[in-house]
Amino acid sequence: MQPHPPPTRRRARTPAAPARRKPVDVGDGAAASDSATPCLLQRAHLQAVPSTLMIPLAARARGSRYFPWLACDDAVATSLVDRLGADVESCLDDLPTVLNVLWRTRAIKDAGRSFFLAHPQARGVNLGCGLSHHFQWLDTGANQWLDADLPEVMDLRGQLLPVRCPRTRQATVDLTQPGWWQRLGLPQGDGAGVQPVFIVCEGVLMYFQPAQVQAVLREFAQCAPAGSRLVLDVMTYRAVGHAAQHASVGPTGAEFHWGVGNMDELTAAHPRLALLRQQSVSECYGWPGVVLEALWWPWLGAPLYGLVTLGVGDGSP
Ligand SMILES: C[S@@+](CC[C@H](N)C(=O)[O-])C[C@H]1O[C@@H](n2cnc3c(N)ncnc32)[C@H](O)[C@@H]1O
Numbered sequence: 001m002q003p004h005p006p007p008t009r010r011r012a013r014t015p016a017a018p019a020r021r022k023p024v025d026v027g028d029g030a031a032a033s034d035s036a037t038p039c040l041l042q043r044a045h046l047q048a049v050p051s052t053l054m055i056p057l058a059a060r061a062r063g064s065r066y067f068p069w070l071a072c073d074d075a076v077a078t079s080l081v082d083r084l085g086a087d088v089e090s091c092l093d094d095l096p097t098v099l100n101v102l103w104r105t106r107a108i109k110d111a112g113r114s115f116f117l118a119h120p121q122a123r124g125v126n127l128g129c130g131l132s133h134h135f136q137w138l139d140t141g142a143n144q145w146l147d148a149d150l151p152e153v154m155d156l157r158g159q160l161l162p163v164r165c166p167r168t169r170q171a172t173v174d175l176t177q178p179g180w181w182q183r184l185g186l187p188q189g190d191g192a193g194v195q196p197v198f199i200v201c202e203g204v205l206m207y208f209q210p211a212q213v214q215a216v217l218r219e220f221a222q223c224a225p226a227g228s229r230l231v232l233d234v235m236t237y238r239a240v241g242h243a244a245q246h247a248s249v250g251p252t253g254a255e256f257h258w259g260v261g262n263m264d265e266l267t268a269a270h271p272r273l274a275l276l277r278q279q280s281v282s283e284c285y286g287w288p289g290v291v292l293e294a295l296w297w298p299w300l301g302a303p304l305y306g307l308v309t310l311g312v313g314d315g316s317p
Contacts, residue, residue, distance in 0.1 A: 037083045037160070044156040048253035049207045053130030053153065055248045056203055057081060058088035059101035060132070066095060070102035070284075072109070076133040080160060094247035100305050101203075103281050104233055107307050108200055111231050111277075112138040115198040119143075119227075122195040125186065127175060128204030131157060135168055148173040148184060175204070176212045181223040188223050190313060196227030206235055206256045213258045214269045217310070221270030226313030229276070233307050236300040237261040260302035266310060277309040 046053070061081040064071035081088055092098060112124060112134060120140045126132065129147040138145070144167045149157065151172045163170055173180050187194050199220065205213045220230050237259030244250045260266065267273040280303035282289035293303065 037085070040156060040159055041084050041086060044152055046152060046156075048255075050130075050150055050153050051252045052203065052207075052249060052254050053132075054086060054088060055091050055094075055097060055252075056101045056105075057131050058086075058091035059098040060105060062088060062092055063098040063102050066092070067099055067102050070099070070106060072102055072105045074105070074133070074136070076136055076161070077131070080131055083160070090251065091248045097246075097248050099284060100233075100281050103284055104202055104307050107279055108134065108202065108231055109137050111229070111309060112198055112200070115196075115229055116140045116143055119196055119198075122198060123187070124198045125184070125200070127173065127199060127201040129153075129157070130203070131160065132202075133161065134200060135165075139165070139167075143167065145169070146171060146184065146186075150174060175201075175216050176208065178215060178219065180216075181219050186223065187225055190226045194225045196225050196229070199224075199228065199230045201230065201232045203233060205232055206239075206258050207254055208258050210258050217266070217269040217273060220310070221272040221312050224312045228312050230310040231307065232310070233305065234260045234266070234302055235305050236302045238300055239304075262301050263308075266308060272312045274311045275308060276311040278303070278306060279308070280304070280306040 057077050057080060060072055060074035060077035062078075064073075116122065116124070116138055121142045121144075123144040123146065124134065124138055125146045125148065126134055127148055129149050130153060133147075135145040135147075146169045147157065148154070148171045154170055154172045158170060171184055173184055181188070186197060201216075205216065208216070217230075220228070224230075235256070239246075240256050240259045243255045246256075249256075263275060263278060267275050280290075280293060282293040282303065285292075293300070296304075
């Protein structure tokens with residue numbers, strides 16, 4: 001990929017943009033929406049971590065104006081932001097995060113496409129889905145998809161994005177409660193004819209305690225059929241406890257509790273886990289980004305922000 005540096009000039013925060021977004025802001029853009037939809041967001045009363053779903057939604061809807069080479073053409077996000085009339089300008093002021101989201105969206109899209117090319121009838125799952133919609137890009141015409149998140153988020157999602165395709169499903173899940181794999185009705189075991197599962201978990205696990213993340217990884221490793229994939233985003237443990245300094249997460253009141261100090265930690269939860277791929281957003285900053293990250297690696301222990309693909313059972317990429 002030809003690296004492109006992100007724009008260096010940031011837009012000033014608009015006077016109308018409030019300093020804090022807790023719960024999620026709803027701006028005055030209701031004129032462009034149907035009158036009931038903006039109220040949905042207000043009525044959802046999202047708590048700190050669930051309210052962070054607006055950050056990636058804003059980036060996918062509007063971020064391509066800053067990073068056109070990473071445009072993800074997310075028609076669903078664009079329509080949702082318009083319908084909700086939400087003030088997403090403050091999210092868009094945080095350009096590094098907009099870049100992170102667009103970069104990871106493209107990487108997840110690529111990972112999903114290659115998985116479903118090999119397994120066109122398999123199932124995809126988005127854990128902590130928020131209002132994201134990967135099935136718009138990954139529908140093979142024969143695969144299945146499950147979007148799952150906390151009840152308050154799925155309630156909002158159900159009203160905004162009702163299930164229309166018989167191969168898709170929505171479910172509530174609390175990933176901090178063991179047994180989620182079975183409760184979601186996901187396939188288990190390695191018997192003949194059991195299809196592997198493609199799982200996305202983006203922008204979620206950094207808000208969990210380290211022991212909770214290990215438990216999620218262990219449950220995936222214990223339950224997932226051979227050949228399954230789990231794509232998740234990671235950041236360095238040096239960011240833990242510093243969400244207040246993060247331009248778009250800080251105002252939500254959410255905190256980062258989990259980060260990676262050594263990439264081996266990702267497979268330590270279970271012997272069945274294999275680290276199949278690791279990617280860093282530093283590639284978007286060209287060689288200066290890659291060199292700087294290499295120099296800082298002994299202190300960071302992991303990418304400042306990156307994506308990993310974990311596999312179970314077969315060890316193949
Ligand atoms: C930053 S948002 C990311 C949303 C979505 N993955 C995306 O990229 O657009 C974080 C999401 O994690 C979800 N989440 C937080 N804790 C959770 C839990 N214990 N179980 C399931 N989802 C959770 C939140 O509700 C929220 O939708």
